[in-house]
Amino acid sequence: MQGYIHSLESFGTVDGPGVRYVVFFQGCPMRCQYCHNPDTWTKADGIRMETDEIIDKLERNKSFYKTGGITATGGEPLLQIDFLTELFEKAKAKGIHTCLDTSGICYDKGKKELVEKFRRLFQVTDLVMLDIKHMDEDAHRKLTGHSNASVFDFAEALEHASVPLWVRRVAVPGITNEKNELEKLGNYLKTLSNFEKLEVLPYHTMGKVKYENLGMSYPLGDTPELTKEEAKEARQIIELAMK
Template sequence: MHTCKGYINAVESFGSVDGPGLRYIFFLQGCPLRCKYCHNPETWQGTGGTEMTAPEALAKALRYKSYWKNGGGITVSGGEPLLQAGFVTELFTLAKEQGVSTCIDTSGAVFSREEPVFSRLTSLLAVTDTVLLDIKHIDMSKHRDLTGQGNGQILAFARYLAEIGKPVWIRHVLVPGINDDAESLAKLSSFVAGLGNVQRFEVLPYHRLAIHKYEELGIDYPLPDVPEPTKEAVAKAEAILRTSEYQGYKR
């Protein structure tokens, strides 16, 4: 009996950057963070969007299965997918029965070793092939300033994923003047190098494409004067982070 419904903000049929191969992506409602550069502010609220059961969601995705070459499959993003862990676990369990690759794109901000959260997350990870983990800032206080929350749970989640050997792609949105200084990047590089389960390390350049969403929602855009990083700045960050050393998965 399927009892869990997911709140889905949007879907993308042919995602090419959120996990291996081509992927069907579900963007879920709800997020505990308020990142100043968030490009999906419409997902902040936990309800809304389209209600869907896991079988309904899988049926939508499976229409595109013939395109899932090179390890493609389903990715659940957000928002924060771990807030709807029950729904995602059910969806991924059904997907694995069909031989479909599963991936979550998460900040890890709700991780806890306390019950009942820990059991919910371990059940989800058991049917998850790859975790895309966004680390916003390595410094606790600067992370709080950037997102409204500290990074303790996020780094603990990264360590737990390493502990269980779960394949991970680390992602870092590079924001000029906020997390692009050499000291912060070097600390992040050291942290990621110590994990041992990281397949890819991606620098995602900050962009301003979501400003219109804030205007539509009547929210002040938090970074009105922050420019997008130059190609040189991105290359410099990639060099400090040694991203080229993580080649466990190649496109």
């Protein structure tokens, strides 16, 4: 099966445990104001690749991924769920650890056929890194253009399927880094039995140049970057709420 791929990274160290073969999927329905990969938004802009091609490339350096595996990120990998599932099935058949980095936005519990596809995907997914952009519905809509209801439905489905979960939060000053919001996130995370790890990623502006190159205006204007110290504090607030 063919999918639309943005790029491949042979030695990823920040997208899941160990050293990872990172597959950046092309296409994303979200429009996060802080997105630093706007070049991944349009699916048709991707390179068409077969799942076998990707597995073959990974296998050339398989020994490097002994403690790691393959990570699907993007863009939004779930936009190409059939391709993603086939890729992970082939990886699992070769004993490779599979990790999905997603916003969860493509889940729709009202669509039976789609829910079935997710069940099949969960069977070959060793870890999900879920980016919870905002706990508040209105703020989530403003930040991403979408409701967060499907994100929570997706997290619930993962819990039912016992898929280990890491949660990521991009902490943006004044938007996703408010004390009340961080506490809400912590209160939510403590309800999830499959939750394993929290990653707080400080907002940075390295993506600004991509917007300029694409002739787009940068949505967050002059919003300052979050310092490491502030990210540490954000993490502490979330962890305190989880106790």
